Every structure is written in C-alpha cells, then in structure tokens.
Amino acid sequence: MKILFPSLFTPFSDLTAAFTTRHGGISKAPYENANLAFHVGDNPEDVVKNHDLLATKLDYDRYSLIHMRQIHSDKIVRVDHTLTFNTPPECDALITNRPNTPLMVMSADCTGILIYDPIQKAIGAVHAGRAGALNSILPKTIQAMYQTFGSKSENLYIVLGPSIGGCCYEINEAIAAECDEKGYSLALRREDEKVFLDVNTILLEQLKSLKITHIEVSDHCTACRKDEYFSYRGDAQHTGRIAGVIILR
Ligand SMILES: [Zn+2]
Known part of the structure; x- marks a missing residue:
C-alpha cells in the first residue's frame, strides 16, 4: 500500500498518521486498486483485503479501526468502546482520546482532515x-474536542489531505452565491462563464479565525492527479476512496 506521511506529524512519537493513495491494493477497475470504501460498488472481499494491507503497513489491528458512513453533515461522534470496524457511525467527524483506536476519513475529492x-x-x-x-x-469538531477533552485550538496540529482544488472544482451560481453570503468570496475563482471553488480556502479561513497555526495542506489536486488518487469528479463518479488515518499510540 502506497501511503504518504504528513511531515507536520513526524515529530510526534505517540502518533501515527497517514494518507493513502490509489496504489498498492487489489481492487479491480474502476476501483483500481487501493479502494477502502464499502459503499461504492467494489467487491467487499477486495475492500477488506485492502484494509488488511493498510493495517499491516501502519501496524494496527484492523478490527479496532473506526470509519464513518459519511453524509456531508456536521455530525460529530466521540469514539468509545461500543463502536467497531463493522459498525461505522453515520457522521462526518470522529474524535477520541483512546489509544490504539485508529480513526479513518475517506474521500475522493473532498478534504480528509486529521487533527492532533x-x-x-x-x-x-x-x-x-x-x-x-x-x-x-x-x-x-475543534469545539467538540475542546468541550470533550479540553483541547485548546492553538495547541492543535491539523493536516488537510489531498482534495480537489480550485483549479478543477467547477460549481454553479447558486453555490457561489451561498459562498458569497457566508463570507467566503475569496474561495471563488471566475474564468470565462465558469466559477470554481477552492474548499481548502474556506477551511483555512476557519482555522485562521481560531488562531490555529500548526497546519499542513497537501498541494495535490485529486482531479489533476488521477494517477495518484481517486477523483469523484475526475473519474466520472465511478471510483474508489482514499483515506486519512490517525492513531494515538
Ligand atoms: Zn486540479
């Protein structure tokens, strides 16, 4: 399994954190070949094998990994002993202070974010x-970490993984108007008759307003780099998912 280790996290010996690519798994087209998502139509046995390959590479017990049924919401779940690999909660953020409990976010164009x-x-x-x-x-999620664990935002280390960039993410005028209304005009780029959105610009504005300075952002656009990642838009929607994984040791 080909994975990338964010350099922001490398000083911390009690942490393992990585992002996967589309390489090093066993899935067949159009999920070739390191797809980690069960809901995209891939052979479930191949997906489990890919999870096993990743667990071996990062040295964790696959059954202790918690992933999500992601629904583009603002729902956050605190991971405790009741959750298992086979019972992923419906949400879009996971938080925990449990050691050896890997948290996983999957994506194909959206931004997977890891927080420590x-x-x-x-x-x-x-x-x-x-x-x-x-x-x-x-x-x-940052607020939930403060309320749950006492995490102060200025102490957080945050990595934004590979996602679709403002170079490739074309949106419609209704979404552009919503971005304008919410104060994120700077995330929009107009070219000819088209308008493009850079989601990471919104995320970075939000981190800036929380005075967070320990940040790393992947400079890879998933649609530009279909050779390396899955891209929901770049691959005409039939594709796999990469993942970000973070583990407290
Ligand atoms: Zn691009």
Whole structure:
C-alpha cells in the first residue's frame, strides 16, 4: 500500500498518521486498486483485503479501526468502546482520546482532515467537502474536542489531505452565491462563464479565525492527479476512496 506521511506529524512519537493513495491494493477497475470504501460498488472481499494491507503497513489491528458512513453533515461522534470496524457511525467527524483506536476519513475529492492535540492527547478525523465546509464541520469538531477533552485550538496540529482544488472544482451560481453570503468570496475563482471553488480556502479561513497555526495542506489536486488518487469528479463518479488515518499510540 502506497501511503504518504504528513511531515507536520513526524515529530510526534505517540502518533501515527497517514494518507493513502490509489496504489498498492487489489481492487479491480474502476476501483483500481487501493479502494477502502464499502459503499461504492467494489467487491467487499477486495475492500477488506485492502484494509488488511493498510493495517499491516501502519501496524494496527484492523478490527479496532473506526470509519464513518459519511453524509456531508456536521455530525460529530466521540469514539468509545461500543463502536467497531463493522459498525461505522453515520457522521462526518470522529474524535477520541483512546489509544490504539485508529480513526479513518475517506474521500475522493473532498478534504480528509486529521487533527492532533499533543497536550491533551486527543485526535480527530474530519470529512469536509463543500457542504461540510460551509456547515462548519471543522470548527465544530475543534469545539467538540475542546468541550470533550479540553483541547485548546492553538495547541492543535491539523493536516488537510489531498482534495480537489480550485483549479478543477467547477460549481454553479447558486453555490457561489451561498459562498458569497457566508463570507467566503475569496474561495471563488471566475474564468470565462465558469466559477470554481477552492474548499481548502474556506477551511483555512476557519482555522485562521481560531488562531490555529500548526497546519499542513497537501498541494495535490485529486482531479489533476488521477494517477495518484481517486477523483469523484475526475473519474466520472465511478471510483474508489482514499483515506486519512490517525492513531494515538
Ligand atoms: Zn486540479
């Protein structure tokens, strides 16, 4: 399994965090080949095998990994002992302070976000596409980490994984108007008759307003780099999912 380790997290010995690519798994087209999502139409046995390959690579027990049934919401779930690999909650953010409990966010164009608080020893995984970003899923997750674990925003380390960029994400005028209304005009780019949205610009504005400075952003656009990632828009919607994984040791 080919994975990427964000350099922002490398100083921390009690943490493992990575993003997958589309390489190193066993799924067949159009999920070739490291798809990690069960809901996209891929052979479930292949998906489980891909999860096993990732678990071996990152050295965790696959059954202890918690993923999500993502619904583009602002719902956040605190992971406790009642959740298992086979019972993913319906939500778009997971938080925990439990060691050896990997949290996973899946994506194909949306931004997968990994959060680490080295002071309170807590982690989070967030799924933010356009809807989630405009519904403030990221600031709400940071608020939930404060309320639940006492995590102060200025202590957080946050990585935004590979996602579709403002180069490729074309939106309609209704969505552009919503971005304008919510104060995110700077995330829009107009070219000829078209309008494009950079979701990461919204997310970074939200982090800036929370005075968060420890941030790393992947500079890879998933639609530009279909050779390396899955892209829902770039691959005409029939595709797999990469993932961000974060584990407190
Ligand atoms: Zn692009």
